[in-house]
Amino acid sequence: MFRQTPLRSVTLALIVAGLAAHAIWGGFFDREIVIEIAILALLAVSLDLVAGFGGLISLCHGAIYGIAAYGFAASTVKLGLGTGPGMALGLLLATLFGLAVGAVTASTTGIFFIMATLAFGQMVYVGVFRWGWLGGDDGLPGVP
Known part of the structure; x- marks a missing residue:
């Protein structure tokens, strides 16, 4: 510090x-x-809190950021929700995923924690990349 x-x-x-x-x-x-x-900046601060105070190097932060972004985008474009409910849904999805990753990786440390968070991050990447409903590798057009 x-x-x-x-x-x-x-x-x-x-x-x-x-x-x-x-x-x-x-x-x-x-x-x-x-x-x-x-x-x-919020993403960087959250990673700094986890790595600096917790001593855990997470390679899953980008995936959680992406889940929140895709949750918002899909809820507004595909489901027709407004901006406020879309943000709430994106936040809820990211929170639930973060809790699931935390439950699985809570007992690991060191390189095992790093590799577990890397695996979760890659699972999210491949899932979004191959899921046609989210636009796959072309992305999701029409996001407000």
Whole structure:
């Protein structure tokens, strides 16, 4: 870990304020970029929490991120749900998958944990890649 200094706190606050201002007063493209930065920052922070505080190197974070994204996309495009219910469904699917992976890998450590999470990540990749309902290797068109 690193020491929290006033300079780091002020720098972080200025970066967040700049991104927020850019998202509010910028155009559509600017807002989309800031949202993408925020989503990927949350993914990086979650991986840092697991690896830094838990000491576990997970290779399944991308799969959980993908399950949430595909859950949202499929629920809005294929099922016709709105944005709010779609986000809730994507979050629910990712949470359930994370709990299932956690239940299976809870007793493993070290390289065994890494390989188990890699296996789960690859299972999700192959499942989405081959499932025609989700668009397979062409992806899911028409996502809002």
